[in-house]
Amino acid sequence: MFRLEARTSTPAWFNLALPLLAIAVALVLCSGLIAIAGAGVIEAYSVMLSASLGDSYAITETLVRAAPMIFTGLAVATAFRAKFWNIGAEGQLLAGAVASCAVGAIPMPGYLAMLLMALVGAAAGAIVALVPATLRVKFKVDDVVSSLLLNSVIYYALMALIEGPWKDTFSGYPISPPIEDSANFPVLIEGTRLHIGVVVALIAAPLIWFLIARTTLGFRIRVTGENPEAARYGGINVQRVLLSTALLSGALAGLAGVGEVGGVHFQVMSDISPGYGYSGIVVAMLARLNPLGVVPAALFLAAVMTGAEAMSRATGVPAFLSDVIQGTALLAMLVALLFTAYRVRRVGASA
Amino acid sequence: MSAPLIEMRGITKSFGAVKANEAVDLAVAPGEILGLLGENGAGKTTLMNVLFGAYAPDAGEILVGGRPVAIHNSADALAAGIGMVHQHFHLAPRLTVLENLLIGIPGKSGRIDRAGGLARLKEIGRQHGLSLDPDLPVSALSVGEQQRLEIIKALFRGAKLLILDEPTAVLAPSEVDGLFAALRSMAAQGLGIIFISHKLNEVRALTHRCVVLRHGKVAGRVDHPAGTTSAEMAKLMCGHEIVPPAKGESTPGASVLTLDGISTSGHAGTTLREVSLFVRSGEILGIAGVSGNGQRALADVISGMLSPDTGTMTIAGKAVAQFSPRELQALGLGRIPEDRMTTGLVTNLPLADSMVLPRIGTEAFSRKGLLNPAAIRAFAEAQIKAYDIRCPGPMVRAGALSGGNLQKALLARELAFDPKVLIVSQPTRGLDIGAARFIHEKFMVMRGKGCGIIVISEDLEEMLMLSDRIAVMYEGRIAGTLFGADATVARLGLMMTGAEGRS
Numbered sequence: 001m002f003r004l005e006a007r008t009s010t011p012a013w014f015n016l017a018l019p020l021l022a023i024a025v026a027l028v029l030c031s032g033l034i035a036i037a038g039a040g041v042i043e044a045y046s047v048m049l050s051a052s053l054g055d056s057y058a059i060t061e062t063l064v065r066a067a068p069m070i071f072t073g074l075a076v077a078t079a080f081r082a083k084f085w086n087i088g089a090e091g092q093l094l095a096g097a098v099a100s101c102a103v104g105a106i107p108m109p110g111y112l113a114m115l116l117m118a119l120v121g122a123a124a125g126a127i128v129a130l131v132p133a134t135l136r137v138k139f140k141v142d143d144v145v146s147s148l149l150l151n152s153v154i155y156y157a158l159m160a161l162i163e164g165p166w167k168d169t170f171s172g173y174p175i176s177p178p179i180e181d182s183a184n185f186p187v188l189i190e191g192t193r194l195h196i197g198v199v200v201a202l203i204a205a206p207l208i209w210f211l212i213a214r215t216t217l218g219f220r221i222r223v224t225g226e227n228p229e230a231a232r233y234g235g236i237n238v239q240r241v242l243l244s245t246a247l248l249s250g251a252l253a254g255l256a257g258v259g260e261v262g263g264v265h266f267q268v269m270s271d272i273s274p275g276y277g278y279s280g281i282v283v284a285m286l287a288r289l290n291p292l293g294v295v296p297a298a299l300f301l302a303a304v305m306t307g308a309e310a311m312s313r314a315t316g317v318p319a320f321l322s323d324v325i326q327g328t329a330l331l332a333m334l335v336a337l338l339f340t341a342y343r344v345r346r347v348g349a350s351a
Numbered sequence: 352m353s354a355p356l357i358e359m360r361g362i363t364k365s366f367g368a369v370k371a372n373e374a375v376d377l378a379v380a381p382g383e384i385l386g387l388l389g390e391n392g393a394g395k396t397t398l399m400n401v402l403f404g405a406y407a408p409d410a411g412e413i414l415v416g417g418r419p420v421a422i423h424n425s426a427d428a429l430a431a432g433i434g435m436v437h438q439h440f441h442l443a444p445r446l447t448v449l450e451n452l453l454i455g456i457p458g459k460s461g462r463i464d465r466a467g468g469l470a471r472l473k474e475i476g477r478q479h480g481l482s483l484d485p486d487l488p489v490s491a492l493s494v495g496e497q498q499r500l501e502i503i504k505a506l507f508r509g510a511k512l513l514i515l516d517e518p519t520a521v522l523a524p525s526e527v528d529g530l531f532a533a534l535r536s537m538a539a540q541g542l543g544i545i546f547i548s549h550k551l552n553e554v555r556a557l558t559h560r561c562v563v564l565r566h567g568k569v570a571g572r573v574d575h576p577a578g579t580t581s582a583e584m585a586k587l588m589c590g591h592e593i594v595p596p597a598k599g600e601s602t603p604g605a606s607v608l609t610l611d612g613i614s615t616s617g618h619a620g621t622t623l624r625e626v627s628l629f630v631r632s633g634e635i636l637g638i639a640g641v642s643g644n645g646q647r648a649l650a651d652v653i654s655g656m657l658s659p660d661t662g663t664m665t666i667a668g669k670a671v672a673q674f675s676p677r678e679l680q681a682l683g684l685g686r687i688p689e690d691r692m693t694t695g696l697v698t699n700l701p702l703a704d705s706m707v708l709p710r711i712g713t714e715a716f717s718r719k720g721l722l723n724p725a726a727i728r729a730f731a732e733a734q735i736k737a738y739d740i741r742c743p744g745p746m747v748r749a750g751a752l753s754g755g756n757l758q759k760a761l762l763a764r765e766l767a768f769d770p771k772v773l774i775v776s777q778p779t780r781g782l783d784i785g786a787a788r789f790i791h792e793k794f795m796v797m798r799g800k801g802c803g804i805i806v807i808s809e810d811l812e813e814m815l816m817l818s819d820r821i822a823v824m825y826e827g828r829i830a831g832t833l834f835g836a837d838a839t840v841a842r843l844g845l846m847m848t849g850a851e852g853r854s
Contacts, residue, residue, distance in 0.1 A: 003423070005406070075527065214724070216717045223708060227697040233688055234708035235677035345407070 004342040014340055015293070016038035019286045022332035023300060030325050031331075047314045058306065060192040062318045064264065066295075066302035067201040068093065068273070071256035072280025073294035074208045074286060075125075079249035080289050081212060083135060083225040084242050088147030089253040090277025091154035092125035099124035100157055101268045104179030113183035118258050125254020126247040128154065133246030137239045151277065159270055168267070176268040185263040195263030202295065204252070209291035211248075221245055255275060264313030274305070275323075282330045288337075293334025301326060355542040357402070357433065357512050362395055362411035369395040373567045374411070379512060379543040384534060386554040386561030386576060387547045390588055390783035391753045394567040395451045395547050399514050403435045404428045418747060434505025438521075438611075440497050442489045448500055449485035452507050458769050468507075475506050479536050495526040502533070512543040519553055520781055525641070531557050549588070549783050551581040552812075563587040573651050596792045599799050603631035603819070605668075607803035608684075608772040613652055613662030614746040621645040623652065623659065624827045631771065632804040637792060637818030638807040641847050645827035646807050647689070650776045653805065654686040655679040667771045680709055686768030689807075691757045698750030702742060703731035705749045706764045734763035739789075755786025762793055773797060776807045791817060811840055825849045 021212070032042040052062045074087040079086035086092075100121035104113055131150060135141035161176070162168075168177045185195040212218035224231045224241045232238050260272055279301055287293030307320030355378035364372040371628045372394045379385045379413050379469055384636050389395045401408045404422040412419045416430045422428050428435070442451050449468055458464040469485060476482035481503050483496060492500065498518060505513055515534075536546055553559055555576045563571045563584065572589040573579050586592055609629040615622045623645050630636040640646055651657035652664070652789065658674040665671065666682040676686070684707075688694035696705040707727050716727050731745035738759040749757065758778070765773065778794070779787035794804055794817060808814050814821055815838060822832045823846040830846045 004409075102718070135453070216712055216720050216722060219704070219711050219717075219722060222700060223697050223704065226699045229694050230697050230708065233654070233676060233686075233694045235655075235675070235680060236708075236712075351645050 002344050006341050007341055008115045010340045015288055015290070018029055018336040018339065019288070019297065022204075022286065022329050022336045025332040025336075026325050026329035027327050028323060032320060033090030033316075033324060034317050037315075037317040037321075043182040044190045044311050044315050044317055046312045048304070051310030052307035057192060060189060060194040062299065062302045063198050064193045064195070064302075065197040065305055067259050067263075068256035068276040069279050069283050069298035069301055070205060070294055071252050071259065072277050074204060074291055075252035075256070075312075076278075076280045076284035077247045077287060077289045077294055078208060078212065078221070079129075079224045080083055080222045080250065081246055082242060082245040082282060083228075084136075084249065085144040086129060086132070086147050086249050086253075087144055087281065088129060088132060088150050088247065088277070089249075089256070090273060090275065091147075091151035092128045092253035093155045093257040093260075093273050093277045094151075094158050095124040096121035096257030097261045097268050098161065098176075098257075099254070099256040101176055101179055101182035102265075104134070104262060105177055108183075109182055110182035110184075113180060114185060114262060117179075117183065117262055118255065121258035121261075122251035122254045124308040125252070125257065128251040129246040129250025129253070130243065133243050134167060137242055155291050158268065162268060162270065166268075172271050174253040174270065177262065178267040183262065184266055185259075192241045193264060194260070195257035195264040199277045200255075201259065202322045204255070205291050205295045206253070206284050212291060217241075217244065253280070256270075256280075279326060282326050285330055285333050355379060355414075356383075356416070357431075358417075359398070359402060360412050360414065362398060362401055362413075364401055364406055365409055370567050371402065372408070375564070375567070375569055376571075377562055379545060381511070381541045381543055382538050382781055383560065384538050384544045384546055384558045386558035386573075387545055387560055387564065388549060388551075388554055388584065388588055389564035389570075390549060391755055391781075393588070395564055396401045396516060397567075398564070399435065399516060399545065402428070403433060403514065427469060429508050429510070432509060432511035433514065434508060434510025434512070434736075435506060436498065436501040436518060440498065440501055442497060444490040445488060447486050447488050448483045448492070450491055451500060452504055459589045470675070471507060472503065475503055475808065478540065479506070479533055481506075481533055492520045495529070496514065496767070498522070498530070499533075506537075510542075512545065513537065514545045514547070516529040516547045517549075517781070518546070518547065521549060527553070546767065550583050551784075552554075554584070555579065555581065555597070565590060566756050585784055588783070594796050598795060598816075601633040601798050601819075603634040603753060606630065606665075606803060607630060607632045607667050608653070608805070609665045610653070611663045611665075612660045613664065615648050615652060615657060615659050621648060621827045623648045626662070626827075626829055628822055628829060628832075630805050632771070632801045632803050633798055635798055635804045635806060635817050636817045637821040638805060638824060639811065639814050639843055639847060640824035640830075642809055644799065644824045644847075646776070646824055648827070649824065650689065650774060650807055652676040653679075653774045654684070654688070676709065677712075683771035685765035685768070685773040687758075687761050687765060687773070687775040687778065687800075691754065691761060692750070695761045696749045696757060699748060701746045702735075702740075702749045702752065702760060703727050703745035704730045706734060706745075706760055707763065708778075710768065730845040738763045755789075756783045758782060758790060762790060766797065767795065769800075770802060773802055773804045774807075777802065777808065777810075778806060778808065779813060780808075787813075811843060814843075 020274035034041050034044045052058055072093060075089045076086060083299060103116050103120045128150065132143045132147035135146050136143045164172045166176050168175050170333050185197050188194045188196065212221060220241045224236060224238050228238050258277055265272055283294055283297040283301060286297035304322045304325050308319045310318055312319035356379040360376055362372050362375045375398055387395050398434060400406045403414060404424045404427050413422060420431050422431060449472065452464055452472060453468050463761060472485055481499055483500055486640055489497060518530060522530060535545055540583065545817050546558055561573045561576050562569055565588060573584060606629040614624055615627045621644055623840050638646060648657060652659050655674050655676040663670060666684055707730060713715060716723055728745055735742065735745060740756045740759045742756060778790050798804060806817055820832055820834050821838045823830045823843060827849065831850065833842060
């Protein structure tokens with residue numbers, strides 16, 4: 001017989017072991033689905049691996065996919081640290097994409113356009129995130145629900161724009177007009193899609209880590225998240241911290257959208273994000289809300305997404321498997337987190 | 352003495368390298384109230400958790416009615432006739448008294464046996480004088496009533512041995528008498544009771560026999576607690592004599608904190624009505640009163656958590672413009688909250704974080720928004736040393752510390768900045784003698800250094816020992832203030848119940 005006993009402390013190696021365990025569990029569980037789909041499990045996973053990490057082009061594709069999830073992962077990790085339950089990174093990403101695309105379409109010098117796209121895109125994401133945060137601070141509205149539902153509002157507003165007034169007159173498709181060529185983000189390696197935004201994302205992670213771990217704002221975010229009452233007693237303006245966190249979180253999610261417009265799609269369409277905002281939640285949880293952990297976690301999900309398409313072509317297993325792996329990994333991680341608070345003990349089966 | 356109801360033999364339980372219990376023997380006879388004494392961390396709660404099935408012992412056995420039994424969980428314990436009333440209640444607040452009693456009790460053919468439950472509740476009420484309205488939701492019960500419900504719940508499930516873990520910690524003095532009467536009646540009817548406490552006067556008043564634990568081992572057994580002095584028992588508990596701190600001479604100076612006509616509203620609990628008081632430098636002002644007479648609102652106003660509707664407050668001659676923790680702190684106020692775990696500390700973060708929390712934005716710990724981790728660590732380490740805070744180091748999770756060490760940490764974080772005024776609520780609630788003594792000594796030192804201290808406490812002994820003056824609160828007002836020799840338990844008691852007012 002086994003039982004759970006409360007732990008007094010959590011070993012440091014858990015931070016690494018638990019996500020790996022969760023990923024392993026997810027892959028094992030999903031191998032059953034692969035088998036049902038009629039493919040060889042080993043073959044399917046090895047196609048996935050080689051298509052996502054097998055050669056330098058594959059690696060750049062994985063990096064390009066990881067960039068938006070690094071941003072949304074950082075957005076969610078930051079918000080969750082303060083217990084601001086921002087489930088709205090998807091909407092904030094879309095808002096950032098729309099705003100930066102509008103700016104990028106204005107003729108101006110390229111570097112200025114890129115800078116403005118980033119600023120305006122981040123601001124748009126921040127403003128969207130401010131809505132659920134303000135509702136919570138002023139009226140005690142549940143932020144999970146409001147931030148989640150806002151995603152649909154933004155998505156359909158975007159659809160209305162690109163189906164209506166903002167429809168690209170040149171192509172006639174429901175997509176926005178493209179940004180100026182000069183505003184396209186520089187590509188780092190010729191013949192790949194590896195754009196400068198990926199580097200910005202990789203730099204953002206240690207910067208956010210520094211902000212959380214080494215600044216007074218980060219200190220206030222951590223304390224407010226862990227114990228708002230002690231924070232207030234200690235002289236912290238809890239409401240202001242929540243609003244600041246929302247601005248920061250929304251800005252990061254907005255930057256995810258900026259990168260997709262400036263570096264990948266150069267315009268806005270309805271499927272500009274295959275759920276990067278939601279994947280950000282998985283990334284943040286796998287990273288245990290540590291900004292540095294966000295990078296490997298986002299790379300893992302990106303590899304799964306990139307690899308799943310190749311696997312689908314090679315073995316006939318639907319590419320939706322990548323969503324299932326994501327979801328299972330999140331569930332496995334949530335269960336694994338139990339082990340940070342409890343240990344499993346074997347007790348004598350005698351009665 | 353009749354054959355024991357429950358016997359624990361040679362119980363040993365380790366957590367890592369720490370032996371929480373080592374070869375502990377303990378027996379309770381029917382009709383006996385056994386006191387289980389010990390300082391915090393002496394292993395009382397661990398021992399009871401072993402008995403109740405929450406932990407499996409590494410060695411030793413438990414006998415019920417002379418036969419060894421294996422207890423793996425609370426269901427096994429209940430089946431063996433062992434009921435436990437924890438310090439933190441396990442009740443469903445939205446359900447009624449009766450519904451809480453019936454949780455987990457199988458009904459007839461899938462239906463809840465309401466009538467049977469009511470009958471049983473009535474019977475228990477008659478037998479032991481424990482009555483409660485069965486249809487009241489638990490959220491409407493006072494803390495004392497919730498505790499009564501926990502006791503009824505244990506009896507309802509057929510407990511023959513009742514374990515109470517520090518039951519008086521949450522009760523007002525008047526409620527304690529009621530609890531003791533009920534426990535005596537239960538014992539008279541043949542129940543065994545284990546009463547866990549570190550309040551010596553309570554153990555002496557209530558128990559028939561007691562076992563003293565120290566560092567996980569039995570340090571001694573007392574066969575006639577009533578005939579044993581508190582000093583002797585304290586010595587068993589701590590391993591050395593406990594002397595109350597000397598109250599040195601101190602001449603009060605000018606007023607360092609003045610409240611004038613403070614009234615509040617919009618606060619959960621009793622509001623303040625026209626409260627005026629002052630405390631001078633080098634003086635300890637005690638605030639006494641039955642719990643719920645406005646002490647919490649008073650503490651909240653003085654510590655900046657609640658803005659009064661009317662009235663003024665001055666600290667060291669400066670009028671308070673804005674009631675916020677930060678401004679009051681800047682004026683020289685030190686604060687120690689009533690609830691260490693929820694208001695004082697951040698249990699999930701390193702201890703050092705909690706110790707610098709109120710002053711994180713000051714030059715001492717940060718500059719231009721950047722933290723100074725070295726300074727934070729050095730500060731925490733210095734205070735850990737100066738206050739003898741027992742912990743592995745400043746980076747340990749604050750929640751891993753014992754109550755006494757947490758209180759020392761909170762004291763250290765305030766006193767390190769030499770406050771002109773200190774407001775403290777329930778400074779030693781839940782602390783063992785050694786830690787309480789340490790806290791009291793620090794107050795005396797601060798008093799000697801010219802700090803004005805306000806102590807809000809429900810512990811009258813503590814109040815009388817510390818205070819130069821005692822103000823009594825009744826229904827949100829100051830009912831009166833007593834000086835030195837005028838302040839006796841009898842006088843205070845009268846004023847606390849509103850029977851006498853004097854200022």
